[in-house]
Each structure stands twice: as structure tokens, then as C-alpha cells.
Amino acid sequence: MDFDLPPEHASFRDAVRELAQDVALPVAAEVDRDHRFPEEAVSAAAEAGLMGVVIPREYGGAGLDALAFTLCIDELAQACASTSVIIDVHTSVGSEPILLFGTDEQKRRWLPRLASGELLGAFALTEPAAGSDAASLQTSARRHGDGYVLNGTKVFITNIGRAGLYVVFARTGPEERAAGVSAFLVPAETPGVRIGQMFKKMGLNGSPTGELVLEDVVVPVANRLAAEGQGFTVAMRALDSGRIGISGQALGIGQAAVDEATALLRARSREQGDDFTLADMATRLESARLLAYNAAWLCTAGRPFTRSASIAKLHCTDTTMQVALDALQLAGEEGAVSGSRFERHVRDAKALQIYEGSNQVQRVVIARDLFR
């Protein structure tokens, strides 16, 4: 057994840390307060080649593995959780589907532009009436001449309005539920693609979230990803990877909370109760970290990793929610004041227990695997 980060991974992580601390951290509070897109952080990330961490070099990416990606998102989240989710979604669910399921032509056409950050990616699965029950989605993709016509509404889409390319899941039918779903690559400028309502959220305020409305959107066959009826497989495989990324994001928020709480306690006189709270926070975060690394390691090794990814997502996000709350409690009044990092971490952490499969869905996935 070997739990050490390989040297190249450690150096990569250090490089991302420097960028995150220099560019993303200084704007994090403002991004949160003003609900603004962290332009400078995302641009800096793009310049540093961080928009294509897992995309192979032949398509202009960094050609790194799932562990490197987890470390990258972790470091970004330590500085600014909004920045980290923008880049995480762009990569794991916005770009990886093309890498995993695209034809050579589709990969050549889209991956370089995503890897460079020229295009921001997004993933449009959820609908107003289809969240946890994603397979009940109703957005339709009717066969029409040489392509499809898409109609429907997607909701809670991260990177809405900024994305240049959306991976959209729609029903080609006639089979019901998962079997009738197909996946499409929809460029943002396609006629009929409209941004609907934008949502103000509790946290991750710099990450734009909103409705994607599709009104008679014509999509050529060349933009369908994988075969008709394979869309749900694409979505589920994308979410397996996505869960590793979200685990990384959770670790980052949690680590920031632990580090800041530690600094707080060092600077003041302490009671044993506070020491015990900190010890529990650090212990639980460490237990979560290894789950994330394990899922990433299995994924890279080509071994089954669905259960491990769900376990990692569940534990990392529940742990970080509690860690953020504990850190806020330690910070007391100072932590509860608007603009304090402590209260921002709590608001940011909550989302992670909900998206990319709520933690109730994660439990369903894990139990299903246990009982088979």
C-alpha cells in the first residue's frame, strides 16, 4: 500500500495552489457578495492549462489523470468554491462525455476548444419535474431530416449563459424512461437556445445557475453523442466522474475551514472543547480525503468505481458541511458576519450535498450496489 502523492502530482497540486491563492482567493469574497463570475480566476486557469486537465495532449489538454483533477479542484475550492465548480463542471460533465463517447471527428472538433478554455462546457440533464428522477426527463428530440429538433426546458444548469457548448439529454423515444434518452452537443449560439430564469442562490454565488430553454433547436446528427438510446449511459458515466470532482471541491472547502479555524484557535486562549472540535473536524476531513483519492485511483485504473465515487461524494460533502458549520461555531459572532469566510463556507458547502445526485440518491446508488 502507498498513500503518498506521486511527486508529479504533488508538484502539480502546488502549482495550482499558487494560482488559486494568488488569483482566486483575493476576489472570492467579492465574487460571493456581488454574485459575479470570477473572470480573472477562470482566465488565469485557462492560461495555465487547467481547463483541460483530463483531456489528452493530442487534443490540447494536460493529459493528466483523475487524481490530478481532484487535487486541482480541491486547491481551487480552498480559494474560491465558485471558481472550482465552474471549472469542475466544465471538465468532468461538460467535456468528459465527448472524450469518453465521442467519435474521432467530434473529439477533434470540440475538445481542443474546451481544453483551451475558449469554450466553457456545461451539462443539461435536470428539468423542473425531473431531478433525482432524471430518467423521467421530457425534453424531446424529434427526428427531422438530417438531424433532430429539440424542445424543452432544463433547470439548475451550472455555467448557464457563459457556456459555449451544452451537453443536452433529450428523449428520442419511443422507449420510456432511461432507454429512450439520447445525448446531444448543442452550441450556445444555435437558434432557439435561450437562457431562461437565472437563479440567485444561497451560496456558490459566482457560479451562474439558471434555466436553459430549447425552442425548436435544430441539431445535426453529427452532434449526437453515442447512439440513440445511449444518452442515459452517457449521463450516468459522466456523473461517476463528476462525483470525484465534487469530492475534490468538498475537500477544498473543508480544508479552508479547518485551516482558518486552526489559525483562529492558535491566536486565542482555548478550552478543551474547542480543541476537541478541531480534532474531530481534521479527522473527518482526512477520512474523506482518502475516499476521494481511492475513487480517483480506481477510475484511472479502469476498475469499477461507481460505488466508490458515490461513497466519496456522500462522505466528502456531508463531512464538509459539518466541518464548515463547526468552523463557523468556533468563529462565533465574527464568523457569522456577512463577508466572513466562515459563513461563506457554510453557504457554499450546502450545494454540494444536493447537486450531481443528492446525497439521498448517493445512498440509493450505494445500497443498490451493496444488495446486488
Next chain:
Amino acid sequence: MDFDFSEDQVAIRETIRELVQDRVAPRAAEIDEKAEYPKDIERLFAENGILGIPFPEEYGGISGSSVTICMGIEEIAKACATSSLILAVQALGSYPILVAGSEEQKKRLCPPLASGEKVAAYALSETGSGSDAAAMKTRAKRHGNEYVLNGTKQFITGGSIAGTLVVFAQTDPEANHKGISAFVLERDTSPWQASKLEHKLGIRGSPTAQLVFEDVKVPAANRLGEEGEGFKLALAVLDRSRPGIGAQALGIAEGAFDYALNYARERKQFDQPITSFQGIQFMFADMATQIEAARHLVYMAATKVDTKAAGLTKTAAMAKLFASDMAMKVTTDCVQILGGYGYISDYPVERMMRDAKITQIYEGTNQIQRVVIARALLK
């Protein structure tokens, strides 16, 4: 990065699994009910080289790797927590010799332990000094080429049956923790009395003894390290043994989990197996998640022992804390899943819950673990 056991470790694990399934598991309920030390299982482990796992080959053993020791403890604990202590305490009693013993001492004292000819025990705690171990009162006075020991030790696992006992005693009471020294007592030459055996909530087959030393003579050649180095040694030993308790807790939890899972698959209520109820599914998902998290922490700590990596003290404490708290919760939830059947002793999960409790208490209570972790974080 590698989360797999080596091929050699997998082979050892298979051997242990077979032995446990055939010879240990069928005895577990009886060991608990009668609160009898399973001497037969001790002999079985000795004959099959299991008690040699804590020792490197050069001292008559087969490994010495902490990862392998933990793996062995985990496997046995799945079936019987009492039996897992036989290996865990053999390791605990060997660490002081392996860490601080001279070459002569290691070559003399280790082989009979590695072969299982003798079992080891470790005597630190007293009635007045548990968490505050440095406040011990057992005294060792030097007279020429030997020391004379006087005092009492409390809650010593295997103290009544051990052939080789590591004892910590004050050689210089004025110097507080810097006045403590470590000694190896061999029963034939330095006999001690076991004055009381405790009746316990769990690990009932493990003899937990009060030991009395009345003018017990120990040759100076059996002192480990220099006078005054005993406390430092005790802490170094705990860094190595805590992952083992984490592994024991992990095994207890896994045994309970596996049992409850099989039960839930079969048990029907409202015309369906109870695994079809989301409330039950969620309990299993949470237990599996916590077990998985504990496993990685335990083996990361064990790996740090083997590689002498930085940060061992903190990691070992985290592994013991997390795994034991997890095991208490998981075993309690498994009793819950079995409902009424979980509460009666015809079914093993209530024993597993009783067995889990001690892992939150010994080798440093979980409150002490938090003190250790906080100290490491805040220094």
C-alpha cells in the same frame, strides 16, 4: 498511490480467513458466553505462524509489517474480537522490544514470542493512572545488577497468562515522566501475581487482570533502553499499536455489517425483504461509507508505521479515533436492523456491539486521541 495489499499480504489474508472461518467463528459465541480464554485458538494461531506476524524474519517472525499485522487483526476481529486481541496484544507486547531493545535483547526475547511459545502482555495503567499514565506509582529500585519492582497494575490484557510482560515503572519518582523506565519480565525468573480478573461488558474471553508486584526481581539486562526513557518508549509504542486497535474496530464493524446485510436480504416484512425499504437502504449505505473511510485511515496509519513517515502520531490517533467511533455506531445500527433478534444473544450482533465499546476506551481513550490530534494541529 496504491490501495491494494501486496500479493504476499493477500496470501496471508487467505490463510487467516480460512482458519477464522473454520476454527474461530464457530467458537466466538461460546467464548463470550463462558468468558473463557480461548487457549485452543491461541495454540492454533501459534501453530499457523500468526503470532509470528509482528516479528521480522531475523527475530524468528514472518513479517513485522504494521499493514500485515492490521490486516490479520481485522480479519480475526470480523468473527471474534476476543481472538483478535491475541494477535493485537502479541504485537503490543513486542513493540517495546523491537523499538527500544538491544540486538541481544531482541535475539533473546523475540523468538519465543514469534513462535507463540510464550504470549506477551503490556503493563502501563494503574488504578490511579489511566489517561494520566505518567502519574504511575509502581516503583523499580536498582540493587546491583537487578531491579526490584513493587506496585500494582490495572486492566492488563493477558496479564494473567503472559510469559513475557513489559512493565513500566518509576526508577526516579522526582523526575516525573522522565523518571519512568521499561522492563521485560519473564514469568519463570520474575513471577508476578494476577490478583483479580475483571468481568467485562465485552471482549469477555480476554483475561483482563490486576497485577501485583511484590519485591519482584528483574535483571538489569531486561531493562529496555536507558533509565528514564520508558515514557518516551510508551508513546512510541502507542503510535504503532493504535492502528491495530483501529483495525480491530474495523473488523468488528465489518463482521456486524456482513451479518446484518445477510439478515436484511432474507427478512421479509410487509411482503418484501426489508432491503426494499429506503430507511434500511440508507442505513446500510451510511455504514458502508463509514467503514470504507475508516479502512483507508487505518491502513494509511499502518503504512506510516512501516515507512517511518512524518506525522505518524497524528495519523495513528485519527485512525484509532475514527475507526472506533465508527464501530460503535455501526454495531449499534446493526443491532437495530435485526430488531428484536438483534437484542438477544442467539444472534451475534449484540456481542459485537458490546465488543466495540472497548475500542473507544483502551490504548488511549478517544478523548486522549483528540488531545493528541489537537496538539499536533495547533503546535
